[in-house]
Amino acid sequence: MLRADNGLYARFKDSVEKEKVERSGEGMVELGEGNPDGHCNKNADRPCTDQRDIEKQEIANRTLAEAVRKIYVCLLVIFIVVIILFIFTATNFVLIMQTRDNMAAAQTSSSSDQSSQFHLELRDPCEVYVGLSCYWISAFAGSNYIESVASCLDKEGEPGNVYGDNYDSILKLIRRYSSINVTSVWLGMTRDPETEEIFFHNHDKSDNTLHWLPGYPGKDPDAVNLCLRSDENPNSTETGFMNLNPRTREKTQGILCEKPWDNGFHYDSDVATDLPSLDSTSDLDSSS
Structure with a gap:
């Protein structure tokens, strides 16, 4: 009877121990190498790592690495875009500056041309x-x-024509324009x-005797239009008439x-000479 009770007690004890092991199994995980029984207790003083935590950590690490890579790619793209914009802006700036300089040069050239082609208004x-x-000069x-x-x-x-009585006045008028390099002007007169x-x-x-510039009149049959040259120096021999082709531009x-x-009328006392009275009816074609 006593032995039967001992056997029953032993089975009951094993059942209780087994139940404790099963209950504690919920807190046991595999540890792999370094643990003899391959399990550890989470409630123990010794740290224990769950495999799921390891996987979660690896996923987090991969996610972080992917985020860093994307950030790096975005920064690289932004840097490239900034460089392209800088180059584009710098190129446009250079073109704008060149255009402005060209316009300024064109305006300066235009002003210079207007000065060289001065027309007194x-x-x-x-x-x-x-x-x-x-008389006036254009x-x-x-x-x-x-x-x-x-x-x-x-x-x-x-x-205009040059008559005997206005010859000196016209020479003085031409000399007024010497400051803008005007020395010779076309006349309305012709030569056969x-x-x-x-x-x-x-x-x-015209019956007037003309004072020809040295070397004139020329022999060119097309040189039928007359010009008058007045040197800045009134005593110069480079003053007189020329016959030129009407298409000539150089002289x-x-x-x-x-x-x-x-x-x-407008009276210019610095130039005008031999002003007639208001009742003058003299003929201008008379010889000097």
Whole structure:
């Protein structure tokens, strides 16, 4: 009877121990190498690592690495975009500066051309009065006769003639323009290369004796239009008439214009000479 009780007690004890082991199994995990029974108790003083925690940590590490890689790629893309924008902006800036410099140079050149092709603007274009005519110079560097005539017509004038009584006045007028390199101007007069006769702009024949520039009149049969040159030095021999081809551009810088004057004329005392009285009716075609 006692033995039977001992056996029953032993089975009961084993059952209780087994139940304790099963209950404690929930707190036991595999440890792998370094633990003889391959398990540890989470409630023990010795640290214990769950395999799920390890996997979670590895996933977190991979996620962090992927995030860092994406951030690096984004920063690299931003850096490249900034460099491209900088290059584009710098290139545009250079082009803008070059365009501005070119425009400034063009404006400067235009101003210089306007200075070299100076045309004196007055309320009344007349600059000198002789007899019943007034005269002015339209200065256009590099213009031939045909192009220059238009500047006279624009102010209700015509290409001017040089008569005996206005010769010195016209020379003085031309010298006024020497500061802008005007020394020779077209006239309205022509020369017949065959008869060597001189005609005014209205085709009337001139009987005046002309003072020709050395080397003139030229023998070119097309050189039928007359010009007058006045050197800055009044005593220079480089003053006188020339006969040129009307298409020539190199030797003249303007044209002498002429028109009849009335009582409302503009008087320039520094230039005008031989001013007639208001009742003057003298003929301008007379010889000096």
